[in-house]
Amino acid sequence: MSRDDGLVLPAEVIAEEFVPTLRIALARALAERDCAQREIAGFLGVTQAAVSKYLSGRARATDRIADDERFAATVERVADGWVDGELKGDDALVEIHELLRTFVDRGPVCALHEEAMPALDGRECDLCVRGRDDAATRERETLRDVRTAVRRFAAAPATPEHVPNVGTNVASALDDADEAADVAAVPGRLHAVRGRIEVPSDPAFGASQHVAGALLVARDVDATVGGALNLATSDALLDAARDRDHEPVAFDAGYEDRATELRDAFADGVPTVAYHDGAYGIEPVCYVFGADARDAVERARTLVAGAADP
Template sequence: MSLVLPSELVVDRFLPTVRAMLAARLADRGLTQREIAAELGVTQAAVSKYVAGEGGGDDRFRDDPETVATVDRIADGLAGGEMDGYDALSELLSLVRSLEDRGPICELHEEEMPALRGLGCDLCVRGLDPDVRAERDVLANVRTAARTLASVPGMADAVPNVGTNVGMSLPDPADETDVAAVPGRIYAMGGRIEIPANPEFGASKHVSTAVLAANDADPDVRAAVNVATDDALLAAARERGIDPLEFDADYEDRGEHLGDRFANRGAVPAVAYHRGAFGIEPVTYVFGATAVETAELVGELLAARSASAAADSND
């Protein structure tokens, strides 16, 4: 794993670009190269290159509206005498903090350090606090669960037409933004499972609804996977001692309806399903404490279903 600090990118990529932008704008405002060099703390030779467009830099910053606005504001302030070096530094530090918050610096950091991709990293902004750690753990768990599902034999046949998803919530979730899932859902294509993107929080309303309803009934249940409803799969669950819970397919107030069914049962079952309705495909939810746990249970149920089908064919 490459270990790259955001500050390295600020020095190597951001600062040269901003200096070049400032030099060009100060020249446009009538400052001499000597004056520009004094303002920026660089040599006249460097200013000459900047003004000639030979200073290098990164187009991501040149094209970023916030960077452009800040540079223009600093150039106006320095050229007009309303700003000094302290004011300019304050503006740039504020800009850096903003660009580290899911901005161009953050994008560059993920490119230079691929291990950060898909983690929703905001380490630069929030620091390594317990909430950040919890979010990282959930995202990593969902990512592992998605890969587990992709490797399960027969999983492609269990994916409904609307797609499958796997979601997991933070402890004490408030709404769907506290539930991580795969954006765009997981689909079966050519007998293979396609995972379109790394998990993100707030990526799936449907699986989040099920997760939130389950967690409200039992805080230990924080994850769910949806698959196509199949009698053989339900039978495999019963053979494992799981009593699947049937619920109404209507999408309106599904969370409330699931909550009522869980309350009537007195617990959140490992498997809950509906038979569909007009325009609604039959779907089964598998619940668990973690996304990985639910994915593994799906794999076990599909394996049991396949074994049962093989035994029937031999009779």
């Protein structure tokens, strides 16, 4: 079920994917417990002909739902309870509703909804669960910040030359961020391929470790810092920063106590550019900080342009 850019309601996914798969699974589970088709039809609220179709294999189930362990466990529990007389219709409804609640909270139904409505894909959508509350709005704005920043970064002609071999990530933090899960970035990072920037996917929270870690330390020192990205360290880039009165600050390349190293480097405030010269097995990298991801990228674009000047 896909409608390209069209509107698909989550209720449609539930009605067209979850409900038929549930009825098929329950019908088969009850038949295995020697229930007659007439009894099964009465319990499921369908015709006996529908039950016959479920049992014959002519009805289509959705594998993403049917293969889920939580789904299988609920079907077994409901079937056992109904056959034993311990579970009535309203009890079964509670069990199924609880299962459905977990499935629409970034679960299989949510994944199917993203497939059916590609505009949602990769956006960690949970509108069905949380609605338009303030926290959800801030998350969407943060993801939008990264998407816009990434487009700006990829559009700049000279940026591929400054992407390190490990890739570049662009990150934006929520206002109350205190862990990597509160920072949006690009899963898989950006890479330079044949002179262009390749963007593997839409941003998501928790998609960065190193850039997010540097950004969290910067925010802890200066709450006005909300975005960052990494570039390959080069003399040209550092000179371009100095020419624009952004004195780069050096820190140790090791990962073992990176947060402490950065916090010490930021003792006099968070710089626009913080860099290291690499170490054994560690590529030289610099971080560019800004008020948000778009601001960090604009600063990076300016530095990249300056590094290209003769």
